[in-house]
Amino acid sequence: MSHPDPREELIALLPSLRAFAMSLTRQPAAADDLVQDTVLKAWSNFDKFQTGTNLRAWLFTILRNTYYSDRRKKVREVEDGDGVLTAQLSEKPAHDGRLALRDFRVAFDQLTDEQREALILVGASGFSYEEAAETCGCAVGTIKSRINRGRARLAELMHLSENEAMEMTDPATMAVISAGRTATA
Amino acid sequence: MASPTPDKDAVQKQIDENLRKIFEETANEPIPDQLTQLLDKLREQETRK
Numbered sequence: 001m002s003h004p005d006p007r008e009e010l011i012a013l014l015p016s017l018r019a020f021a022m023s024l025t026r027q028p029a030a031a032d033d034l035v036q037d038t039v040l041k042a043w044s045n046f047d048k049f050q051t052g053t054n055l056r057a058w059l060f061t062i063l064r065n066t067y068y069s070d071r072r073k074k075v076r077e078v079e080d081g082d083g084v085l086t087a088q089l090s091e092k093p094a095h096d097g098r099l100a101l102r103d104f105r106v107a108f109d110q111l112t113d114e115q116r117e118a119l120i121l122v123g124a125s126g127f128s129y130e131e132a133a134e135t136c137g138c139a140v141g142t143i144k145s146r147i148n149r150g151r152a153r154l155a156e157l158m159h160l161s162e163n164e165a166m167e168m169t170d171p172a173t174m175a176v177i178s179a180g181r182t183a184t185a
Numbered sequence: 186m187a188s189p190t191p192d193k194d195a196v197q198k199q200i201d202e203n204l205r206k207i208f209e210e211t212a213n214e215p216i217p218d219q220l221t222q223l224l225d226k227l228r229e230q231e232t233r234k
Contacts, residue, residue, distance in 0.1 A: 007231070011224060019211035032217055039220070043227050104203040123201045124208035155196050 006046055009055050010039070016125055020060055023120040024067045026109055034070075038063040057127075060135045064117060071113075107157035115150030118143050 017038060021031035041062050042049075049058055108116065114136075121132040122143065133140045 015212040022211040123204040
């Protein structure tokens with residue numbers, strides 16, 4: 001057999017499929033249902049998969065199409081009012097100068113689905129811009145602008161705008177920095 | 186270490202780092218039984234064809 005069986009390859013890709021599903025649904029149970037539906041669809045469509053092409057992009061495409069078509073079917077019962085999630089953010093970034101993961105997650109959840117998927121595909125799953133564009137059925141430029149907007153929104157939500165960036169540094173470091181500045185001034 | 190003068194690049198780096206963390210958190214979890222069982226069933230059907 002010259003090509004690996006896509007059925008076997010699919011199993012190896014399950015962890016990243018689950019992670020991608022989780023970034024879209026943000027609910028473990030919904031993510032697992034989504035992966036399950038994706039596996040079933042993929043399995044019955046393997047004859048349409050062109051051996052030697054990008055299986056990962058193919059599977060991710062099935063997963064996101066399933067997610068978006070489910071989403072369209074559902075009446076949006078709960079539109080989260082802007083204030084609800086924002087209120088869960090802590091006031092300031094973590095004192096050690098790193099983004100607190102919990103806060104990051106809250107901020108991430110506030111992005112649009114399209115921004116989340118673009119960021120996860122390129123920023124975390126190692127997709128190229130081209131692969132991400134293929135997966136999302138859009139232009140490379142669209143992916144790039146979703147990523148840029150997503151990053152800007154995250155920075156804003158995490159109080160990481162460049163003006164406030166100094167807040168990331170703890171008071172002790174700040175003191176050293178400003179002392180250094182005074183010395184060189 | 187955060188750079189002493191965090192700029193756009195540093196912010197971006199922290200964002201990407203966190204993106205990878207949330208991705209890997211799920212990706213490193215064991216595959217749930219429900220899913221392994223489904224695959225076993227599918228593979229079994231395949232061999233019977």
